[in-house]
Amino acid sequence: MSDLEHLKELIGERKEMAEFLDEALSAVEQSDSLESLERVRVEMLGKKGKVSAIFRGIPSLPPSERPVLGEIANTLRRVLSDEIARKKSVLLAEEEREKLSEAALDVTLPGRRKRLGHKHLLSSVIDEIISIFLTLGYRVEEGPEIELDYYNFEALNQPAYHPARSLQDSFYVKRRDPEKNYPDDVLLRTHTSPVQIRVMESDSPPLYVVSPGKAYRRDEVDATHSAVFHQVEGFAVDRDINMGHLKGTLEVFIKKLFGEKREARFRPHFFPFTEPSAEMDISCFACSGKGCALCKGSGWLEIMGCGMIDPNVFGYVSYDPERFSGFAFGMGVERIAQLKYGIDDMRVFFENDTRFLEQF
């Protein structure tokens, strides 16, 4: 016989007690949260609760009634606390189920793609230029952006008094030690050519080298100028290198970079560190040589400076100009990217507007 059946037997005809039992059981059953169940527990079984009141009433009953009422109160307490515990575990299980369903994971939803960055257009163009020269057997070397006057000018055949120095307005860097009275001999390199000297100083021919990097000039920023820009330098030093090697190499290069249809031409020019010097032009993409706005009517686009390395430069690195000769060239990466992709304003390379950058 269960406790409840036993209790009902004990209660028998005691109407008030039977009603209390029914009420108490239905109050437990109807609790719909752990909080309301706890309120019912306190109301029934707490120190000031109804069951305690029954216990307290026993002494004032006729002696014959007392043992039965005592057993009723004890059984009642046991039945109610069992019922409350059972109900509590039901409510806990419900709460758990609700929590789980809120946190449900819908495995049929598509995943969220992580946005990856990608190469800046200038980096891609540099990579493309470099990879063409790698296929021609060149190696890559880099030099410092903060450079000594010696490498940037002097060893490139531009001694202090040389008028060509004023061609390039430079950013000089102060060396800060008042004790030492350093000369103004450090600057942000104005071109990548000092890498020629650094490599020739430490290695001997044959040399086939390309060198990408930043260069700095005191230029007003506009559609075609920037105080910082990128160059790729290249040079070769070996026995019997002549102008034909220079032209052949650069013609192969521009056809690989811009397509087989591009023609190249070489115009005489001047650089202190090459003799003879030239500028290379390529036939205009827009008009194929007829003359248009892009090429300003000439049919040609200027693309880089180049020339045969001046024997004076070899003097600075102790190469014997009777044994070795070489050529060098230097190109502006922004200009090449602008021409290749039809970009008319150089500032977009540095503004980092992702609407521009994402197109490449």
Ligand code: PHE
């Ligand atoms: N350094 C030159 C410039 O910045 C380019 C150049 C490089 C010319 C190598 C000749 C040879 O204008």
